[in-house]
Amino acid sequence: MRVLGVDPGLTRCGLGVVEGLPGRRLRMVAVGVVRTPPEDEPHERLLSVQTEIDQWIADWAPDAIAVERIFAKANIKGIMGTAQASAVPMLAAARLGLPLAMHTPSEIKAAVTGNGRADKAQVGHMVTRILGLEEAPRPADAADALALAICHLWRGGYDARVDQAGAPGGRTNRLQAAEQAAGQAGSNRLAELHAQHRTAQRAAAARASGRSGVRPVTTRRIVP
C-alpha cells in the first residue's frame, strides 16, 4: 500500500510518499516540498499547488491520500491559505475516488514518536529512523508529510486487517494492537478508530455499488 501525505500550505506544501504494510518495514518512495512565491495571487498559488499534487499522484499512483487536519492558531491570515491549500488534495482524492484521511497533528506525532506533543526535531528523528534514511528530510514540512503517510499506514493498516479478519473478536484484538502500535490508548481513540472504520466501510460500499457519493442539491432560478 502506498500513501501520499500532504502537509498543506501555500508558502511550503510538504509532500511525502511512503509504501508499506502495517507491521512491516516502511519505505520512502518520494519526498518534496512545493513552494509558491508570496508575490503571486493566492488563487495562482493554489493552482500551482494543484498542478504539482496532480503530477505527484500521476507519478506515484498512491492508494490513499492523508492530509493534515488544520486547526485555528493565532495566525488567522496564514490559516486561511493553509485551509484553502488543504482543499487541493481533498478535491484530488474525491475526483479520483481515492480514500482520504485527515489526521490531526497530535495523532501524527503520537503515531510516529509515541508522544502527541513531540516537537519537530523528535518527529524528524523518528521519521528518519522508521524509514531508514541517512538524514532527516528537510524542511520540516517534508518530514511532516512523511510522518503523515506513516501515521496513515499504521492507522489505516488497522482497517485493512479488520476488513480481512471480519470476526468481532478479532476486531477488538486488532483495535488494541493498532492502539499499541500507534503508541496511544484509551476509549477516545477506540471510538475514533471505530468511526474511521465505519467511514472506510461506507466509502468502500459506495465505491462497490458504483455510487459516486456526490449528491449536490441545487436550486437555480434564471431570469432571461
Place this chain on the structure above:
Amino acid sequence: MRVLGVDPGLTRCGLGVVEGLPGRRLRMVAVGVVRTPPEDEPHERLLSVQTEIDQWIADWAPDAIAVERIFAKANIKGIMGTAQASAVPMLAAARLGLPLAMHTPSEIKAAVTGNGRADKAQVGHMVTRILGLEEAPRPADAADALALAICHLWRGGYDARVDQAGAPGGRTNRLQAAEQAAGQAGSNRLAELHAQHRTAQRAAAARASGRSGVRPVTTRRIVP
C-alpha cells in the same frame, strides 16, 4: 461584462451571475444555491461544489469571478469548511485564466447599500431594487452572491474605464466617480482601488504576454 459571484460554503454555497456595465442598469442572469449533505465526507462535499461551479461557469461564461473574502469568526470549525470551499472558485478562476477578485463583507455591503455594516435584510432589499427583481432572492446566500457580483461590477467597472481612459487626470476623476457610485469615500478606498488597478494591470499584462503566472518551485528527492 458578466460576473459570477460566489458566497462560499459547504452547507450552502450561494451563486449569482450578474451582467452589466458600470453606470448602466444591471441584469440578473442566474441565481442559485449549491447545498451539500452534511453526512457526506468534506472532500466529497467540496467535489460537489466544484462540479456545480464548473457547470455554472460552462453555462454562463462569466468574464470574471468574485468571491467573498473570509474572516475568522467564533465558529472556527465552520470557517475551515468555508475556507476550503472558497478554494474551489479560486482554482477555477486560476485554471481558466479568469480575473478573480476577493471582496470583504463590508466592501460588499458598502457597495450595495452604502453602509458597510448593513444587515442581511438591507442587502437583500437593495439587491432586489438594483436588479429590478420582484422579490428578494432566498436564501440569504443567494442574495449575497448577487451582491458580490454587483459589488465587483461597480468596483471592477472603475478599472475597465480607467484602462480605456489612460490619462492621469481622467483616472482621478473616475476614481472619485467610482467611489461615489459605490457609496463610499476616503483615502483607504482610494488606496484599495489603486491596488486593485495595479493587480488587474499585472494580470492583464501576464495574460497578454502568454505567461501563465504559475511558477511553482519544487524540490523533490527520490529514494528508489
